Amino acid sequence: xxxxxxxxxxxxxxxxxxxxxxxxxxxxxxxxxxxxxxxxxxxxxxxxxxxxxxxxxxxxxxxxxxxxxxxxxxxxxxxxxxxxxxxxxxxxxxxxxxxxxxxxxxxxxxxxxxxxxxxxxxxxxxxxxxxxxxxxxxxxxxxxxxxxxxxxxxxxxxxxxxxxxxxxxxxxxxxxxxxxxxxxxxxxxxxxxxxxxxxxxxxxxxxxxxxx
Amino acid sequence: xxxxxxxxxxxxxxxxxxxxxxxxxxxxxxxxxxxxxxxxxxxxxxxxxxxxxxxxxxxxxxxxxxxxxxxxxxxxxxxxxxxxxxxxxxxxxxxxxxxxxxxxxxxxxxxxxxxxxxxxxxxxxxxxxxxxxxxxxxxxxxxxxxxxxxxxxxxxxxxxxxxxxxxxxxxxxxxxxxxxxxxxxxxxxxxxxxxxxxxxxxxxxxxxxxxx
DNA sequence: CGCTGAGTTGAAATAGCTCAACTCCTGTGG
DNA sequence: CCACAGGAGTTGAGCTATTTCAACTCAGCG
Numbered sequence: 056x057x058x059x060x061x062x063x064x065x066x067x068x069x070x071x072x073x074x075x076x077x078x079x080x081x082x083x084x085x086x087x088x089x090x091x092x093x094x095x096x097x098x099x100x101x102x103x104x105x106x107x108x109x110x111x112x113x114x115x116x117x118x119x120x121x122x123x124x125x126x127x128x129x130x131x132x133x134x135x136x137x138x139x140x141x142x143x144x145x146x147x148x149x150x151x152x153x154x155x156x157x158x159x160x161x162x163x164x165x166x167x168x169x170x171x172x173x174x175x176x177x178x179x180x181x182x183x184x185x186x187x188x189x190x191x192x193x194x195x196x197x198x199x200x201x202x203x204x205x206x207x208x209x210x211x212x213x214x215x216x217x218x219x220x221x222x223x224x225x226x227x228x229x230x231x232x233x234x235x236x237x238x239x240x241x242x243x244x245x246x247x248x249x250x251x252x253x254x255x256x257x258x259x260x261x262x263x264x265x266x267x
Numbered sequence: 268x269x270x271x272x273x274x275x276x277x278x279x280x281x282x283x284x285x286x287x288x289x290x291x292x293x294x295x296x297x298x299x300x301x302x303x304x305x306x307x308x309x310x311x312x313x314x315x316x317x318x319x320x321x322x323x324x325x326x327x328x329x330x331x332x333x334x335x336x337x338x339x340x341x342x343x344x345x346x347x348x349x350x351x352x353x354x355x356x357x358x359x360x361x362x363x364x365x366x367x368x369x370x371x372x373x374x375x376x377x378x379x380x381x382x383x384x385x386x387x388x389x390x391x392x393x394x395x396x397x398x399x400x401x402x403x404x405x406x407x408x409x410x411x412x413x414x415x416x417x418x419x420x421x422x423x424x425x426x427x428x429x430x431x432x433x434x435x436x437x438x439x440x441x442x443x444x445x446x447x448x449x450x451x452x453x454x455x456x457x458x459x460x461x462x463x464x465x466x467x468x469x470x471x472x473x474x475x476x477x478x479x
Numbered sequence: 480c481g482c483t484g485a486g487t488t489g490a491a492a493t494a495g496c497t498c499a500a501c502t503c504c505t506g507t508g509g
Numbered sequence: 510c511c512a513c514a515g516g517a518g519t520t521g522a523g524c525t526a527t528t529t530c531a532a533c534t535c536a537g538c539g
């Protein structure tokens with residue numbers, strides 16, 4: 056795993072605190088290297104994290120060695136809610152990421168905005184179910200790209216911070232099928248690859264139609 | 268659809284209120300016929316429901332006519348949380364069901380137990396992703412049955428309140444594959460069908476192993 | 480400038496889907 | 510109480526999409 060290689064680099068194994076703009080409570084951005092762990096399954100829950108920059112994946116390892124990514128999160132989003140005191144998923148940085156954290160557990164009352172964030176995560180997970188439940192790989196990929204484009208600000212250019220393997224583990228398909236789906240969309244004239252990790256959407260309407 | 272047939276029965280189209288034990292706030296159980304709608308996608312959100320008896324499915328209809336069930340809920344569970352003011356899913360009774368409702372929207376502060384219920388829904392949806400993401404239909408069925416058995420009190424006998432079609436739409440597979448998976452588990456000596464809708468688990472360890 | 484990992488592409492194998500026939504409950508009405 | 514009708518579920522056969530296995534290309538990096 057690449058993460059262990061990164062973790063072994065001296066001076067970067069421990070997150071570095073960087074002072075940023077003051078919030079309602081004094082918050083500071085903590086820097087995390089790419090491919091490093093934010094929290095592990097089984098660890099103590101209680102904090103949530105807001106992504107200042109970068110991207111994060113939430114996943115679980117299955118007994119047979121496979122991995123299911125249940126969510127990607129990008130800048131501006133909040134993750135880390137758990138039911139109960141123990142985390143049931145792993146959170147890892149995909150790229151270099153800045154996080155601010157907030158201890159939310161054990162409060163007498165919760166702010167409506169906190170509830171709203173938790174519920175948005177719920178809806179997002181349920182929407183993800185709609186995608187994974189589909190059988191057509193091309194549709195899955197179309198929905199994935201539409202969603203990502205939207206979250207990155209609605210541009211016609213999508214920055215794939217995650218690897219094909221990550222995408223596969225997110226959509227429930229192999230990296231070969233991921234690759235073939237992208238190739239198919241490319242041959243249909245819907246996409247153009249600026250580079251392997253940067254996709255330009257040429258025909259957003261056709262893509263939307265595939266995504267239904 | 269059977270629901271319309273049931274809805275057309277005079278005297279049952281409107282839910283009937285039945286007085287039950289008093290709660291912290293005066294709550295009464297509302298009775299719903301099998302196969303009737305509790306709320307629709309697009310309707311106004313704001314209330315959550317606790318199931319006193321019966322079973323409920325949460326789903327969405329896709330553009331191509333397919334249906335994805337994102338959750339089943341049984342007695343004792345609470346459903347109906349939404350992010351935003353509009354419902355993004357349908358809720359329907361699978362069988363005759365008694366519900367107590369609670370208006371939760373627009374509060375200044377939320378009780379920890381309310382947050383906990385919402386978060387449990389989140390984790391449940393994410394766990395569901397792990398199941399649907401798997402490619403083996405036998406595994407999906409094994410996980411589904413284990414989960415259902417557990418929620419029904421850990422007995423070795425599972426009461427399938429939902430149809431094979433419901434199960435298929437929940438697990439992302441066709442009813443034929445659902446049927447074949449059950450038949451396979453039966454031929455492996457893991458299950459026995461007391462009736463079509465009542466399954467006895469003979470070899471819980473083997474089932475757990477399949478479910479990983 | 481070659482090495483390495485990521486990504487792509489091809490060919491064969493396979494799991495699940497589709498279509499179709501059939502069985503078996505269940506409930507309704509005579 | 511039995512017969513029948515209709516829906517739900519099962520099973521079979523062929524087909525298709527995706528997985529698997531393998532070879533190959535490409536980009537980034539020391």
